[in-house]
Amino acid sequence: MKQSSECVVIKGVGSYVPERVLTNDDLSTMMDTSDEWIRTRTGIRERRIAADYEATSDLCARAAQLALEDAKIGAADIDLIILGTLSPDMLIPATAMFVQRKLGMEGIPCFDFGAACSGFQYGLEIARTMLLSPQYKNILLICGDKLSSIIDWQDRSTCILFADGAGAVVLSREPAGQPGVIDVLLGSNGEHSDILNIPAGGSREPASERTIRERKHYLRMDGREVFRLAVQKMGESMGKILERNNLTINEISHVVTHQANVRIMHAIAERLRIPMEKVCITLDKFGNTSASSIILAIDHHRRQGIISPGELILTGGFGAGLTWGAAIIRL
Template sequence: MRKAGAFILGTGRALPSRVLTNQDLERMVDTSDEWITQRTGIKERRIVGEGESNSRLATTAARRALSRAGVSPEDLDLIIVATLTPDYLMPSVAVLVQQALGARRAGAFDLSATCSGFLYALSIADKFVREDPKRKILVIGSEVLSHKTNWEDRTTCVLFGDGAGAAVVTGSPDGERGVLSTHLHADGSLWHLLTLKGCGSLYPPCDPRIPREDYFIRMQGREVFKQAVRAMEAVAMEALETAGVAPGELDLLIPHQANIRIIEYLRERLELPPEKVFVNIHRYGNTSAASIPIALDEALEEGRLKEGDLVLMVSFGGGFTWASVLMRW
């Protein structure tokens, strides 16, 4: 088996204080708690309020991860923020986090790979620390999807929430613990099935010729579901086969929290018992790039991961992009 690379020293998360429940949504659009729960598994989600932003959530999650890792911001070499909902197009969220933390030595950039963004960013961090194991890299997934959600569209407004998760990584301490492999994929031919067109250079803001709906997330749900289940199963098996590991040897699966039916499909295909799959979609909904790092931080807090455990993280998102990371904890 390949020697391990990126080792996670500490994790952290940040969630807005406002909770939006399914009952709240019943008063906003033509939907019901039963309909949402049966089709998605979501019971509530967190939504930013006044004074809360992507960069502030990212910074809070980062501070918690640094504290748990015992790493000073001045020791960071690089900050990578995975997001599709930055505060601004320029400057990046990563630069705002760098300034807020006082991480003066660190390079900083944003990465856009939708819901797969955190695993894409972790893969990049893995390459950097394999080159120099002493490097310390802050990897963040942070989203404010509520600002890109059409609250009149009952097919999408029930799905998304806001939040941030972070991890501090460095080189493997022993060559055994840490990232064993990463697998990144994309298929741009299916981009039209899940889009957020507005405010790009092709669909500039405040253009009266552009439909209002194009400034929000639009999704062809059934087709996205079909692609997601196939891709997540394939990339999960790719990671396991590359490492020569059977699904039953996994100690924990942390899938992107998009839909409970997708998670259950993947669990059944891998023949894993429920206790080996981490699920928190009922609390937060789909937080895109923040989904996996939030789940990872909660799994650690709940004692679901211990030293030596084999953990597989799998994601799928718009673009389409999909990815997996296999780690020895």
């Protein structure tokens, strides 16, 4: 892409959540917790949980189909699929392969990437830079997770947070001067890899009777430390991206952060002096769906007419790694 004569446009957005609703009251019948505790500590009221027969690729394919419809583009016009997930259908092959098959898009390249809950920003940057190549014109970026399959339902400090869902966007190279991806800023620090991880099932500790007995195939988290670093790193990256684009928060119409905890959103808003009316929240209905949460929030608010075409949106994400990122986009 020639820097000044072309740009990356978000042609379509789609999202999907499973039908089954799991409320805080439902959870309180399963473990020692309460609606009051979950609501006041996290902002979550209910979340969606996929059916046993639904895998991550099923959720992703539904979201992708809706994004293609929204973009008014046929599957045959997509040149590449990239998919961010931390709960793949299988370890091999990539979940993107299953989505490709479901959508009948055989032949084009596709791959998964692992940036956990910062997947939307990482995916935007991968797509944006790949669209520099004349080989790609339309890229399907999908983020999706069936987190209910990797959380420990005996750990009340994590299982109340996470949920299932998928989001997709179609990104296209177009002549400059149209709304689209304005800037993306990424960061990470592997020194924090121990505060949010799944210890076993990989090459470090292959699956064994012992690892299963020790519940090491489930997600583990130091909630307080993740909270602290999320506010710090996401806040820094969102502030930096505004600064390097000579923008103030007054010029931003909507702020869409990773939907992890409403208290994190309040802390970011306070730090960057963002009025809470500008902050899009879907966490109360959908919980933390990892990388898809930002796409879900954008799609939900757009379909309700709260986000209008052409408005400037600031996004911020953070996740296991620790990874973080921010992006400025116009739909």
